[in-house]
Amino acid sequence: MGKYNFDVEYDRTSTNSVKYDLRHMIFGRDDVIPMWVADMDFATPDFILEAIRRRLQHPILGYTFRGDGFTTALVEWIQKRHGYQLNPASVCFSPGIVPALVFSLLAYTEPGDRVIVQTPVYHPFFQVVESNGRTVVNNPLKFENNYYTIDFDDLERKAVGCKVLFFSNPHNPVGRCWQREELERLADICFRNKLIVVSDEIHSDLMLFGNIHVPFASVSEYIKQSTISCYAPSKTFNLAGLSTSAVVIDNEMLRKKFNDVIERLHVGMGNIAGMVAFEAAYAEGKEWLDEMLIYVESNVEYMHDFLKKNLPAVKIIMPEATYMAWLDFSKTGLTNEALNKLLIGEAGVGLNDGAMFGEGGGCFQRINLACPRNTLVKALESIKNALSKHNL
Ligand SMILES: Cc1ncc(COP(=O)(O)O)c(C=O)c1O
The missing domain is CATH 3.40.640.10 (Type I PLP-dependent aspartate aminotransferase-like (Major domain))
Incomplete structure (x- = not known):
């Protein structure tokens, strides 16, 4: 058990948070589980x-x-x-x-x-x-x-x-x-x-x-x-x-x-x-960072195992660094447009559309794993349910 608790879920709405409060602008609805912008849903450490x-x-x-x-x-x-x-x-x-x-x-x-x-x-x-x-x-x-x-x-x-x-x-x-x-x-x-x-x-x-x-x-x-x-x-x-x-x-x-x-x-x-x-x-910052990275690694591993078991058509490119993971949806056979529609409209999850990162990004999505495990579990379950309705 570490000194810090990364499981705490904070309500970041109404803090002018780009990730939370600009959801409507980006996704057309304000209730997607936000896994996009590259900041963390963990509290900025207390000593700062x-x-x-x-x-x-x-x-x-x-x-x-x-x-x-x-x-x-x-x-x-x-x-x-x-x-x-x-x-x-x-x-x-x-x-x-x-x-x-x-x-x-x-x-x-x-x-x-x-x-x-x-x-x-x-x-x-x-x-x-x-x-x-x-x-x-x-x-x-x-x-x-x-x-x-x-x-x-x-x-x-x-x-x-x-x-x-x-x-x-x-x-x-x-x-x-x-x-x-x-x-x-x-x-x-x-x-x-x-x-x-x-x-x-x-x-x-x-x-x-x-x-x-x-x-x-x-x-x-x-x-x-x-x-x-x-x-x-x-x-x-x-x-x-x-x-x-x-x-x-x-x-x-x-x-x-x-x-x-x-x-x-x-x-x-x-x-x-x-x-x-x-x-x-x-x-x-050393101690906090070391603990935070262990938590992110466990999120990466959780997602890897979840996808393997439940969504074999979605491949994770295992990150060697960063708290973002790059997901390959190309095996679903969906076009990039259909994929975004499904993730936002049906799964209710807000990821970064891979196409925004330029050539080679289409049919990929970037997911932010600097979040409490609960958030990740909810997002993955929602993606699984939405894809399974299309037999994917
Ligand atoms: C590679 C990279 N560079 C720069 C930034 C943003 O840097 P800043 O907010 O200091 O402009 C990001 C944020 O996601 C990033 O991923």
């Missing part, structure tokens, strides 16, 4: 809430700067959690990781420049490229034997003339924890094509089943100098509403360009609650 409460003992919330504690908290966390030593001077602030992707586009590319993404991938990766007038070059992941890998041959051909690669390490939504050999092969292509890599490591604390995260920047000195590494406690500790993350840029010229954009846009201030939470999370 307590740190914010402590700060609120002081009644003034005026202009505030981040002290050395911000950098130290991240550097010590990454050293302890991933065995990687960051240079404190390389740590920059960003109000979010998606904003950091945009700042990188503004800092390192010109309109029309080509940016590589690897679909199916977290949709803002390609959306921000398009909305900022750059050109998406897609290097779709390979899917064989229920397992995703990077298509290096395709990348080799497409990398020529590209400027930047947006890399999800580990990968959302397919849950891959990239192995060192894969990162080295990727690094070689990036080196030969002089690509700047924005390595989004927001999910890197969420390693499952003994998998080990390898920071992309750690692969070689050259790669360290050409990589923009993105970190945040927001996924790890359920702080997404606080808009506070960090970007690590070892190359001085690239760091200056990034910080110039932050300055130009005047978005470097951040917010007090985010700063306090960031420091508390990284200073005190």
Whole structure:
């Protein structure tokens, strides 16, 4: 029995929660079991809430700067959690990781420049490229034997003339924890094509089943100098509403360009609650995180067994990292449209339609497993009942 109870079910409605209070907008009904947006239905840990409460003992919330504690908290966390030593001077602030992707586009590319993404991938990766007038070059992941890998041959051909690669390490939504050999092969292509890599490591604390995260920047000195590494406690500790993350840029010229954009846009201030939470999370979060991951692993295993027994036409791609799981419904024979209709209209479950993650996502769904077991059981039973009415 651990110290924390992840079985508690919280009513998040009427908290302006995207996952709960925007259901009608997304699914056309407000009563689906929400398993979509990537935040957790677990309480943000008490030591973080307590740190914010402590700060609120002081009644003034005026202009505030981040002290050395911000950098130290991240550097010590990454050293302890991933065995990687960051240079404190390389740590920059960003109000979010998606904003950091945009700042990188503004800092390192010109309109029309080509940016590589690897679909199916977290949709803002390609959306921000398009909305900022750059050109998406897609290097779709390979899917064989229920397992995703990077298509290096395709990348080799497409990398020529590209400027930047947006890399999800580990990968959302397919849950891959990239192995060192894969990162080295990727690094070689990036080196030969002089690509700047924005390595989004927001999910890197969420390693499952003994998998080990390898920071992309750690692969070689050259790669360290050409990589923009993105970190945040927001996924790890359920702080997404606080808009506070960090970007690590070892190359001085690239760091200056990034910080110039932050300055130009005047978005470097951040917010007090985010700063306090960031420091508390990284200073005190180990025990809570270790327990939370065990709970998520048990949800993954529960779902795996449930599907095998009750819904053999639905295959889970076992996540090596992240609390999201990627489900393959293609064996049901349903079109993507029919699948969504059935899941929303008949099962009453709100998942992420895989098609939103780009090429290769159709007939897949992403399910969020950072929820109490009861929620998961209800969702799976509902999906089973709905599919069985169609003899699936
Ligand atoms: C890979 C990845 N990057 C970034 C984000 C969001 O980051 P932020 O809220 O800091 O913009 C998410 C959220 O799901 C994500 O999965």
